[in-house]
Amino acid sequence: MSVHSHAGQPARPQDRINIGRLVSEYYTKQPDVQLVEQQVSFGTSGHRGNALKTSFNEGHIVAICQAVAEYRTAQNLTGPLFLGKDTHALSEPAFISALSVLIANDIPVVIQQDEGFTPTPVISRLIISHNKQQASQADGLIITPSHNPPTDGGIKYNPPHGGPAEGAITKQIEQRANELLANGLSDVKQVSLEHAMSSPLLQRQDFIQIYVDQLDQVIDMQAIAKAGIKIGVDPLGGAGIGYWPVIAKTYGLDLEIVNDVVDASFAFMPLDKDGKIRMDCSSPYAMTGLIAMKDKFDVAVGNDPDFDRHGIVTPSGGLMNPNHYLAVAIHYLMSNRDWPTSAKIGKTLVSSSLIDRVATLIDRPLSEVPVGFKWFVDGLHDSSYAFGGEESAGASFIARDGSCWTTDKDGFIMALLAAEILAVTGKDPHQHYLALVEQLGAPFYGRVEAVANLQQKQVLTSLSADSVSADDLAGEKIERILSHAPGNDAAIGGIKVVTANGWFAARPSGTEEIYKIYAESFVSQDHLASIITEAQQIVSAAFEQAGL
Incomplete structure (x- = not known):
């Protein structure tokens, strides 16, 4: 697009x-x-x-x-x-x-x-x-x-x-x-x-x-206050706008709300990538205003209107890619919380494989599930999952004592965690990301969309390993072809094809007449482009075989 x-x-x-x-x-x-x-x-x-x-x-x-x-x-x-x-x-x-x-x-x-x-x-x-x-x-x-x-x-x-x-x-x-x-x-x-x-x-x-009185059960609020982290907040006119001043007062935080406007037309928003008003805190276009203020704060955060998503802005790197921040958050939490080593890291199958590499690095179990936060609910509820996150900037994690915090995405705690990371380690989340990729490799991630009618979407939903005749993907041997998520064996509503240094997932949209291809390479941007091109060819071949 x-x-x-x-x-x-x-x-x-x-x-x-x-x-x-x-x-x-x-x-x-x-x-x-x-x-x-x-x-x-x-x-x-x-x-x-x-x-x-x-x-x-x-x-x-x-x-x-x-x-x-x-x-x-x-x-x-x-x-x-x-x-x-x-x-x-x-x-x-x-x-x-x-x-x-x-x-x-x-x-x-x-x-x-x-x-x-x-x-x-x-x-x-x-x-x-x-x-x-x-x-x-x-x-x-x-x-x-x-x-x-x-x-x-x-x-x-x-x-x-x-x-x-x-x-x-x-x-x-x-x-x-x-x-x-x-x-x-x-x-x-x-x-x-x-x-x-x-x-x-x-x-x-x-x-x-x-809610505010309980936040220190999940975030080290004292560490943030003691370190004097200067936090910028753009609620994007959302439902949490009345919460931030109470959070600042309750815990003594140096926190500034850069935009306190509530306007149901959201006329204050910069236009998103497609020219529409959309309060997407993971979009560099929608977050233009806060990104411009990045040097004014130690860390700046934004949220969508119902506060189940987060956007993290740092002086060193601007707006973080959601996948990058998820990897950093997981690495930090698993290294700084006294949680059972058996507690799983939950990720959706279209989230970055950098998370997989982090899980291997810290020797923690990983559970990969289909798209949708609902797949993390039971695990977060009984604390068998320590963390559940989506590539679309939604995540939550258990409380500091290992008990359940929320079973829905929590933009507040993901935002405050960025401040805690800086307060405790002296490095902002982007600096931690750079350290991770130096050790584990840098991911190149992309997503494309294409028009698909109902019949084509049904074909895509029913794809299996037998639907892919190719042995290689972008010059690498195909290691796995998934139609069910390895974390819970639930159908993914499409396929995921994996190689040693790359993957793609193709699935139909549940609300629009389109299908989506997510892809990632740990080689280069050109390698990513090749993965996406070959993924589109695989999907087109499946449509042709079905006579569509």
């Missing part, structure tokens, strides 16, 4: 959304479940859509919440449901719609005390903390489309383990929600907003202080 001519530049008037129209169509457009694109569809991070395209509207939200209420009843979940929302324009009306259904179904709901914003990792932490202490099991809903553009909305369900719901659960919720939509929502229970807000079932808590 070519870089847009305005990428990294301030949003123009024509790039900004009409919030009034967006919210109006959330309430007025009615989904037609006969159209696939208007159905409830849970991907790896819940249901996402756009009110203007009738893919995220009030009908979707009330149907999903009714389906969740019925799921809770079937599972005998009697504890509270923690409800959070981010700063997208559609999150506020969806929050109101959700409350009206949950209260009507006699569910005890807990929200932020000022009805403010709540990040994804906070909901996970609240669920886990409650379920450790109470017999009645809690769960949660987070209203967010993550880093998606301002036009989008999203909602995801976290069951009692506190992490993203597994496929069996989301399939059940998805099917029931679509049944409810098909029946004209006649079985959906709702009360008025006034009734919901005054109901004794609705409780308000100070989520901010609860």
